[in-house]
Amino acid sequence: MQIPAAPKVIIRSCREYDPEKIRRILREGLEELGLRPFGRTLVKPNLVAAGDMFPHAFTRPEFGEGMLRALKDVGSGSMSELAAGERCGITVPTRLAFRESGWDDVIAKVGGVKRYCFEESEQVEIPLRHEGRLRDYLFTPEPVARADFFVNAPKFKAHPWTTVTFSIKAYIGIQDDRHRLIDHDHKLNEKIGDLQFIVQPQFIAIDAITAGEGRMLTPTPFDLGLIIMGNSQVAFDSVCCRIIGLDPRTVEHIRIAEDYGFGTSDADKIEITGDVTLAEAQQRAKGFRVGLIRVEKYFEGTHITAYAGPPPEPEHSDYCWGGCPGAIEEAIEILRVYDAQTDAKLPHMHVVFGNYDGPIPAKPGEKVIFIGDCAQWKGELAGKPVQIRSIYRDREHLDPHTIRHEDIFKKMAVTTKQIVDNRAEPAVRLEGCPVSVAEQVLALVSLGGLKNPYTDRRNIGQFLRGYLGWRGRVALNRLQRKRYQQNGAFGRRGEAAPQLKAAKTAT
Numbered sequence: 024m025q026i027p028a029a030p031k032v033i034i035r036s037c038r039e040y041d042p043e044k045i046r047r048i049l050r051e052g053l054e055e056l057g058l059r060p061f062g063r064t065l066v067k068p069n070l071v072a073a074g075d076m077f078p079h080a081f082t083r084p085e086f087g088e089g090m091l092r093a094l095k096d097v098g099s100g101s102m103s104e105l106a107a108g109e110r111c112g113i114t115v116p117t118r119l120a121f122r123e124s125g126w127d128d129v130i131a132k133v134g135g136v137k138r139y140c141f142e143e144s145e146q147v148e149i150p151l152r153h154e155g156r157l158r159d160y161l162f163t164p165e166p167v168a169r170a171d172f173f174v175n176a177p178k179f180k181a182h183p184w185t186t187v188t189f190s191i192k193a194y195i196g197i198q199d200d201r202h203r204l205i206d207h208d209h210k211l212n213e214k215i216g217d218l219q220f221i222v223q224p225q226f227i228a229i230d231a232i233t234a235g236e237g238r239m240l241t242p243t244p245f246d247l248g249l250i251i252m253g254n255s256q257v258a259f260d261s262v263c264c265r266i267i268g269l270d271p272r273t274v275e276h277i278r279i280a281e282d283y284g285f286g287t288s289d290a291d292k293i294e295i296t297g298d299v300t301l302a303e304a305q306q307r308a309k310g311f312r313v314g315l316i317r318v319e320k321y322f323e324g325t326h327i328t329a330y331a332g333p334p335p336e337p338e339h340s341d342y343c344w345g346g347c348p349g350a351i352e353e354a355i356e357i358l359r360v361y362d363a364q365t366d367a368k369l370p371h372m373h374v375v376f377g378n379y380d381g382p383i384p385a386k387p388g389e390k391v392i393f394i395g396d397c398a399q400w401k402g403e404l405a406g407k408p409v410q411i412r413s414i415y416r417d418r419e420h421l422d423p424h425t426i427r428h429e430d431i432f433k434k435m436a437v438t439t440k441q442i443v444d445n446r447a448e449p450a451v452r453l454e455g456c457p458v459s460v461a462e463q464v465l466a467l468v469s470l471g472g473l474k475n476p477y478t479d480r481r482n483i484g485q486f487l488r489g490y491l492g493w494r495g496r497v498a499l500n501r502l503q504r505k506r507y508q509q510n511g512a513f514g515r516r517g518e519a520a521p522q523l524k525a526a527k528t529a530t
């Protein structure tokens with residue numbers, strides 16, 4: 024897709040989640056931008072965490088309804104398929120996020136809309152050729168790879184490790200779990216840059232009616248009362264940054280996407296229209312809290328004392344913004360939602376990341392947890408010398424072709440065993456790069472005797488149903504692929520299996 028040479032961003036006022044009003048605003052936005060959806064049209068909301076427990080983390084269903092109806096209004100007759108697709112926070116089945124968020128109801132209500140849970144789709148290989156890429160190819164779900172008209176419909180939020188999550192950052196949701204975790208480390212911003220080469224949205228519309236400030240999964244609601252639309256990803260994110268008083272070039276993933284040619288952040292080259300001026304939008308956003316939060320600062324005043332040394336390639340960064348330290352911030356946010364007593368219940372403990380070279384003043388009985396393959400430290404704990412060596416291996420050893428899915432129940436068993444086996448030791452190491460949010464949740468559950476969100480009685484039934492549906496679908500894909508491979512590239516009736524049109528696929 025061509026990046027528009029004259030990008031436009033439209034700022035519209037919308038104070039309430041009224042689907043009909045949202046529909047009108049989005050329809051007018053499509054018309055003003057001269058866009059008509061066609062072929063396979065795919066809407067990607069941000070459903071990273073959804074439902075009553077995470078009320079401000081996701082693109083609201085009323086926004087989804089307005090979007091789907093507006094696309095039908097404008098694209099009727101030219102779309103061969105209208106679909107909504109997403110991969111929510113990993114380990115949680117996306118079918119659960121669609122249900123909990125209310126998007127399933129909206130899809131049924133609007134009618135004629137397909138739903139894609141990206142971790143259940145065939146994965147298509149996308150070759151990369153640009154200079155500075157992390158790898159030569161990556162995988163994305165078939166509905167994304169084959170979309171003719173791609174619509175990004177994110178939520179307007181702050182993000183403690185990437186500063187903001189607007190349109191560009193939302194691309195982390197266009198990969199399944201095992202591919203998403205590759206390079207989700209100190210090179211996360213570069214990974215987000217590489218993902219831009221898969222597809223560019225023709226239409227972007229962000230749910231900034233109630234924005235989320237401060238945190239990412241449990242943000243504080245901030246009534247911004249805006250719908251912002253655009254046709255160029257970098258220009259769009261740049262205007263969103265300016266609304267909250269940020270220089271877009273200071274947000275690394277935006278800077279990288281611009282340097283790769285995905286649009287401009289130059290204010291003089293972006294046309295801004297709408298019924299709210301940039302100055303008025305800035306006025307509405309006054310006081311919006313945003314900013315990177317290091318793990319040491321994040322846990323100040325709690326029972327957890329954090330220490331972070333540099334990750335590998337310290338010349339690149341002195342902190343792993345995309346990996347284990349951020350994952351523990353998300354883990355504790357999830358635990359607090361499920362158990363209000365989380366902070367009080369947790370025993371005093373110390374968590375260490377990267378190549379940390381400093382004291383760890385752990386008192387007798389206080390556990391020290393070294394998190395991640397790159398953690399290393401030498402010193403004394405409980406009167407005994409301790410040496411933790413880095414077991415980090417360069418990213419080249421990970422092959423997206425062969426990387427395997429790690430099952431949540433296996434993770435649960437392994438992490439719990441690790442903690443139990445080391446109960447008497449002053450230190451324990453959690454291996455992985457990154458150690459995922461799920462693993463850190465489970466480690467904290469074991470150490471603190473906290474409620475396990477995965478077995479919480481309020482959701483266990485739905486979780487299991489979603490999980491079984493997901494794994495069943497993937498198993499079925501595998502069977503179908505085998506059958507088609509045995510029968511050649513074409514099925515018995517001479518029709519190509521739609522999910523096999525890609526040159527190379529994997530499940």
Ligand code: SF4
Nearest residue numbers: 343346395396397456
């Ligand atoms: S092990 Fe964790 S902290 Fe170290 S580089 Fe990997 S993701 Fe970052």
